Amino acid sequence: MHHDPQKLLEMLQEGHARFMAGESRHPHSSAYRLHxxxxxxxxxxxxxxxxxxxxxxxxxxxxGFGDLYVVRTAGNTSFTDTIGSLDYGVLGLNLQLIVVMGHEGCxxxxxxxxxxxxxxxxxQDLVLNIRSGLDExxxxxxxxxxxRANSRVAARRLLQGSELMRSRVAEGTLRIEAACYTLEKGDIEWLGPVSAS
Ligand SMILES: [Zn+2]
Incomplete structure (x- = not known):
């Protein structure tokens, strides 16, 4: 099953819209799906x-199960472990969309x-790393x-840290999108894609 990155982003946005409307379907959450x-x-x-x-x-x-490949760290940072995990996702699972989603109140x-x-x-390493990105x-x-800036920095640092992701973004087969979850209302503010140049 192949989609273009824009279509994949729309599918995520549709799922979030269902959640916001109180119409979540909780898809792919059964033991059968797991099997x-x-x-x-x-x-x-x-x-x-x-x-x-x-x-x-x-x-x-x-x-639900099998739908999203998720990397979570305090502050959604792009350290080596995050980059390596996503390199695997891109190389091994052919992922075409990566959303870097920070949040208010982080x-x-x-x-x-x-x-x-x-x-x-x-x-301290983690916090200083975030601080250096905010300084940038x-x-x-x-x-x-x-x-919001921390999300953009983390998205950019994925590209800076991965030749694979840079080349996929440059050829248009990977999109890396920054976003910020607003916590209070549940909205997601979409901050746009990062470019390879
Ligand atoms: Zn946080």
Missing amino acids: QLVEGQHPLAAVVSCSDSRVPVELLFDA GAVTAACTPQEAMTPAL EGVGSELDRAF
């Missing part, structure tokens, strides 16, 4: 989102915008801008 998938997976799209418990990706897009981004006291070394975008401590 069907034993032989392999053919997800529609990849989503990079935050570990935050308020951002359950499958519920937001009204999707604790990791907030930590990058406000002075922190005690942090572990790994947590010229964002100081304005949280509303920071939540």
Whole structure:
């Protein structure tokens, strides 16, 4: 089953519209579907989102088993593990759409915008990495801008970190779209695709 990236994005948006309208169908959520998938997976799209418990990706897009290839880290960061996971998704699963979805009220981004006291070394790495991206975008401590900028940075860093993704985006067989989930209303603000140039 092949679709163009634009069509895949529309399918995600339709699932989210069902969720927003209170008309979620909870597709592909049965044990039967799980059994069907034993032989392999053919997800529609990849989503990079935050570990935050308020951002359950499958519920937001009204999707089920086998539908979405999801990478979640605090602050939806594009470290090597995220890039490697998506390289596999693109190479091994032929994914053509990656959505990088940050969210309002993100604790990791907030930590990058406000002075922190005690942090572990790994947590400090994560927060400093987010901070460096916000600096690249010229964002100081304005949280509303920071939540959105962090999504754009993470999307861009996927491309910067992956020759494979750069070439697929350049040839038009992969789209990487940044987005921000608004938390309070459940809306998703679409921030546009990143380009390979
Ligand atoms: Zn978060």
